Amino acid sequence: MKNYYKISEISRLYGIGPDSLRYYERLGILSPKRDANQYRLYSLKDIYKLNLICDLRKLDFSMSQIKDYLDCQTVGNTLDILCREQQLLEQQLKELKEKEQLIKERIEALHTAEGMAAGRISIKACPRRFCVQERAYITQDEEMDFLIQKLMARHEKKIRNFGSQTIGAILSSRDLLNGISNVYQSVFFILDKDISSYDCELPAGDYLSGYYRGHYDQNAACLKKMMDYIEGHQLTAAGEPFELFVIDNRDTMKAEEFLTEIQIQVEKTEKAGSRP
Numbered sequence: 001m002k003n004y005y006k007i008s009e010i011s012r013l014y015g016i017g018p019d020s021l022r023y024y025e026r027l028g029i030l031s032p033k034r035d036a037n038q039y040r041l042y043s044l045k046d047i048y049k050l051n052l053i054c055d056l057r058k059l060d061f062s063m064s065q066i067k068d069y070l071d072c073q074t075v076g077n078t079l080d081i082l083c084r085e086q087q088l089l090e091q092q093l094k095e096l097k098e099k100e101q102l103i104k105e106r107i108e109a110l111h112t113a114e115g116m117a118a119g120r121i122s123i124k125a126c127p128r129r130f131c132v133q134e135r136a137y138i139t140q141d142e143e144m145d146f147l148i149q150k151l152m153a154r155h156e157k158k159i160r161n162f163g164s165q166t167i168g169a170i171l172s173s174r175d176l177l178n179g180i181s182n183v184y185q186s187v188f189f190i191l192d193k194d195i196s197s198y199d200c201e202l203p204a205g206d207y208l209s210g211y212y213r214g215h216y217d218q219n220a221a222c223l224k225k226m227m228d229y230i231e232g233h234q235l236t237a238a239g240e241p242f243e244l245f246v247i248d249n250r251d252t253m254k255a256e257e258f259l260t261e262i263q264i265q266v267e268k269t270e271k272a273g274s275r276p
Contacts (some may be wrong), residue, residue, distance in 0.1 A: 004033065004041040014050055029053065031069050059085055102161045109164075113246045113259050118213040121229050125267065129202040130195045132158065133188035139170070141216070144169065145249075147187045158191055166176045166190040170242045171262070172220065177227070181220035185240070205238070207263040211246075219243065222262055230266060239265040 011018050015250070024030045025040075030049060032040040042050075049070060056066050069081055132155045134147045148167060153160060159165050168188050175183040191198060208230060212222040221240055230237055247259040 004043055005047070007032070007040045007042070010042050010047075010050070014054060016054075017052075024053065024063075027063060028065055029063070029070060040257050059167075061085070073254045099161070102164050106161075106164045110247065110251065116211055116246075116259060118211050118259070119225075121208065121210045121226060122205050124209050124263070125265075126202070126207050127203065128204040130191045131168075131188040131200050131202065132191065132196040133170075133199045135183075135186040138169070138184040138187065139182070141182075144184065144187060151187060152188060155189065159189065165244065166192075166244060167248070168238050168242050168244045173223070173241050176220045176223050176241075179220060181218070182216045183242075202242075203239070203265065205265050206267070208266045209237070210262045211259060212262075213256070215258065216243075216260065219262060220259070224261060226264060230264070234269045235266040236269050237264050238267045 005013075007018050016230050021040075021042075024096065025032060030042070030046045030130045032046060033043055052070065053066055056069070061069075065081065066152060069077060086229065088262055132151060134151045136143065138144050148243055152165075166189065168190065169184040170186045170188070172180075172183040175181075188200065190202070196270070208226055210222050210226045210229075212218045227237070228243070229235075241262055241264040244261045244263065245258075246261055247257060249258075252258070
């Protein structure tokens with residue numbers, strides 16, 4: 001067995017490029033000798049270090065960590081570095097589990113949404129919902145997309161996953177009731193954690209809910225149908241109507257696959273003479 005190996009031999013043996021071997025040398029991790037022609041010659045000690053480097057790199061150790069470890073290699077230091085790596089892996093596994101759960105929830109939500117019938121109107125009892133929002137008079141889809149991006153950048157730490165984030169927009173009911181569709185007053189995210197700060201809330205109560213499928217220019221007709229329902233069922237609108245984007249351009253580029261829900265908080269209208 002040889003005592004020294006050329007850089008080309010080491011590169012082939014370990015599958016490490018010559019540039020990486022030279023980088024390890026600049027860090028002081030490897031110390032190859034030079035022959036009469038100034039070619040690098042790697043000793044068996046360098047090979048031993050390369051074995052450790054390869055093992056630690058598989059565990060995602062940085063080169064800085066590896067250098068510190070090789071500079072003071074003891075059983076105690078080995079245990080310390082492995083325990084730190086174990087803690088890091090446990091955190092990564094926790095994060096992966098959370099991402100897996102988010103994906104599972106989104107898959108289930110999309111399957112449910114695909115099976116929902118458009119045109120359905122019902123009353124839902126909803127809890128108090130905390131929101132962050134951007135106010136603007138929105139008349140174009142591109143304006144909506146820009147504001148959503150702006151809102152996401154401002155509240156990134158409060159959002160679990162953009163694909164699973166509940167996004168809504170408050171409709172301009174005055175425009176819609178005048179037959180002008182796809183007009184909004186603001187866009188908002190409903191928060192599911194960290195409510196230490198928020199911009200607005202959707203109060204707890206009963207909400208009239210209506211769904212439509214396809215492009216947003218249908219919201220005027222959907223809202224008109226819902227307002228007729230309110231009038232015909234002794235109800236009163238107790239707030240501005242808003243949309244929740246159940247399936248949108250985060251999920252599909254086909255507008256015909258979009259599914260949107262309009263909600264309006266409602267209260268029972270008291271009949272004249274019902275009080276003593």
